[in-house]
Amino acid sequence: MMQPPTIDDIRAAHDRIRGAIIRTPMMMSRTLSEIIGAEVWLKFENLQFTAAYKERGALNKLLQLTEDECRRGVIAASAGNHAQAVAYHGKRLGIPVTIVMPVGTPTVKVTQTEEHGAKVILHGEVVDEAFAKAWELQEKDGYVFVHAFDDPQVIAGQGTAALEMLEEAPDLDMLVIPIGGGGLMSGTAIAARSVNPDIELLGVEAELYPSMKCAIEGSNLPVGGDTLAEGIAVKSPGKLTSHILEAHGVPVQLVAERDLERAVAMLVSIEKSVVEGAGAAGLAAMLAEPARFAGKKVGTILCGGNIDTHLLANVLVRHLVRQGRIARLRIAAQDRPGALAAITAKFEDAGVNIIEINHSRIFTRLPAKDTVIEVECEARDAAAIDALVKKLEAVGFDVERAQLD
Secondary structure: OOOOOOHHHHHHHHEHHHHHHHOEEEEHHHHHHHOOOOOOOOHHHHHHHEEEHHHHHHHHOOOOOOOHHHHEEEEEEOOOOOHHHHHHHHHOOOOOOEEEOOOOOOOHHHHHHHHOOEHHHEEOOOOHHHHHHHHHHHHHHHEOOOOOOOOOOHHHHHHHHHHHHHOOOOOOOOOEEEEEHHHHHHHHHHHHHOOOOOOOOEEEEEEOOHHHHHHOOOOOOOOOOOOHHHHHHOOOOOOOHHHHHOOOOEEEEEOOOOHHHHHHHHHHHHHHHOOOOOOOOHHHHHOOOHHHHHEEEEEEOOEEOOOHHHHHHHHHHHHHHHHHHHHHHEEEEEEEOOEEEEEHHHHHHHEEEEEEEEEEEEOOOOOOOEEEEEEEOOOOOHHHHHHHHHHHOOOEEEEEEOOOO
């Protein structure tokens, strides 16, 4: 097995990449601290040029290539942030870059990677198949393989984010870090424990992809499914990273999709910062189990901001639904003149805005003389919609409220 990087390797990486990587802000969030009951510090790695921390490890690796290796070029397999990081810094340094991406990779990610100057090869249905193709091409064409996480030089680069966090807030009690393949958490563990041996570490995985938890705990949980945190949706974590996390005794907390959505939405509304699902996993863990962090000074890395705008819009609206500010009401009524007017009058009385109305006369279990009126509406708070429902029921309407989960 490869040897893990040391704190000296991480410090050397920090010096090596200085000036080519943004030293992103590290700030305490007053509002999130009040909500969670802890002092919450955020490292805004979503503000890197390619919107993710991956630039740190990729650049540290590229800067240590020999002249011959630079001439031969590098290859990587990735469907997201690692691809863009390698492509961007490879172009800056004049190193030819080939990226293998799964066939189903969103067009925008393929285009962004190509715009950074990389040659993109689409292969396989999942990242594992893209990896296999990249290794095959590396053997055939003599490329240098730049692994997304299971590489000591990449891990050392990722650990530089934790060094910066502890320089800004040296008395942090705990670091809560998202885990996919484990590169960021491994670099963080080595850096943080070298600076403060007593610091508490916690890794966070999406509930649907508990691969690192299984690897270090010897458990056998199901892995797979559609997660908002696709950036940490890894079926097979690294061997080196698993070894490092096990050696440092890093526990892993799993977070549900609901908590990931809530964290993304709260970062937009409170911090005015766009963060992808994987990047919000640390905050999601705090929101899910606030008692675990109560009274502590906790830092987390917002490790990426590459989220599809349509998906982000869905997450924000779903958050408003869960807050009770947007609702869909199914109102049973007699199909006669004036019924709709009577309903809308109650909306006006309650101060609730109607977004959309749908009249259903055919596809309903009600008698033929009755109808179902579906109304999507928005209010200043949940209490206003609750008051609306009571007003409707008080005058004889049967109201059913749609639920998300």
